[in-house]
Amino acid sequence: MRVRVLGSAAGGAFPQWNCGCDNCRAVREGRPGFLPRTEDSLSVSADGRSFVLVNASPSIGEQIRRTPELAPANGVVRGSPISAVVLTNGDLDHVLGLFTLRESQPLAIYATRTVREGLEKNEMLKTLARFPGHTVFRDLQLGALTSIEGAAGEATGLTVTACAAPGKRALHLEGSTEPSPEDNVCLVLASSVARVAYAATFGALGDFLGNLDGCAAAFFDGTFHSENEMATRGCGDKPAASMAHLPVSASIDALAGVRVARKIFTHVNNTNPMLDPSSSAARMVREKGFEIAWDGMEVVP
Numbered sequence: 001m002r003v004r005v006l007g008s009a010a011g012g013a014f015p016q017w018n019c020g021c022d023n024c025r026a027v028r029e030g031r032p033g034f035l036p037r038t039e040d041s042l043s044v045s046a047d048g049r050s051f052v053l054v055n056a057s058p059s060i061g062e063q064i065r066r067t068p069e070l071a072p073a074n075g076v077v078r079g080s081p082i083s084a085v086v087l088t089n090g091d092l093d094h095v096l097g098l099f100t101l102r103e104s105q106p107l108a109i110y111a112t113r114t115v116r117e118g119l120e121k122n123e124m125l126k127t128l129a130r131f132p133g134h135t136v137f138r139d140l141q142l143g144a145l146t147s148i149e150g151a152a153g154e155a156t157g158l159t160v161t162a163c164a165a166p167g168k169r170a171l172h173l174e175g176s177t178e179p180s181p182e183d184n185v186c187l188v189l190a191s192s193v194a195r196v197a198y199a200a201t202f203g204a205l206g207d208f209l210g211n212l213d214g215c216a217a218a219f220f221d222g223t224f225h226s227e228n229e230m231a232t233r234g235c236g237d238k239p240a241a242s243m244a245h246l247p248v249s250a251s252i253d254a255l256a257g258v259r260v261a262r263k264i265f266t267h268v269n270n271t272n273p274m275l276d277p278s279s280s281a282a283r284m285v286r287e288k289g290f291e292i293a294w295d296g297m298e299v300v301p
């Protein structure tokens with residue numbers, strides 16, 4: 001099993017186009033240690049031939065272009081080793097890339113029913129349904145082990161289990177549908193040899209952590225380091241809780257107790273001080289045994 005971090009930033013990426021905070025200035029200036037990041041996404045493969053993406057970020061085109069294993073195989077004129085996409089929620093930062101993946105490429109999309117129904121509200125989805133079998137939606141049932149297959153049923157050698165993680169529905173769906181435990185999920189992806197967990201967004205700790213024991217690696221919500229970071233940075237007054245993100249400083253001690261070989265924070269917002277590897281925030285994270293994801297990072301359990 002191979003896992004590649006395609007993107008490791010929260011919405012807005014790093015630097016964010018309209019942000020002049022200290023971090024965004026530092027990465028634009030190329031200051032040592034500051035790495036540009038795109039919106040959070042993974043590619044996962046059991047066999048090195050077919051790949052499953054976790055989330056489809058707005059930067060998916062760039063993410064695929066810089067990842068050689070995601071290019072068409074030698075001799076393939078039209079086609080992709082990407083078989084399926086699994087969605088953690090309906091946030092635009094996790095679904096906009098689906099529209100970049102059109103080009104008449106058959107694809108399977110795994111999402112909870114509420115996330116799929118949110119997508120189906122949009123007329124643009126028709127561009128992914130140009131012929132029968134173009135895009136095949138398959139519902140993720142909470143707690144159920146699901147085999148991941150390509151659009152035509154091709155095996156990938158991977159399974160996924162989704163469990164509810166405390167979060168909130170996609171901003172553009174608020175008020176139009178009832179909140180549901182299916183709005184935001186943690187995924188456990190497994191091959192015959194290893195399990196890897198992806199819990200990139202959660203507003204509180206919860207039962208989902210119980211499913212992670214024994215995983216070779218787990219990705220956790222690293223959006224914010226502290227509750228009022230946005231205000232501290234001069235980037236508005238929204239506390240982390242209002243966006244359903246539990247800050248690292250509040251989660252790290254509990255997460256340290258989860259029995260997982262590698263613990264990695266991802267979905268890092270551009271305001272987060274731990275983006276500076278020499279900061280006390282980054283040092284604290286490393287000292288507690290955690291890693292901070294970066295674009296291109298590979299995890300081979």
Ligand SMILES: [Zn+2]
Binds near residue numbers: 021022270271
């Ligand atoms: Zn910024």
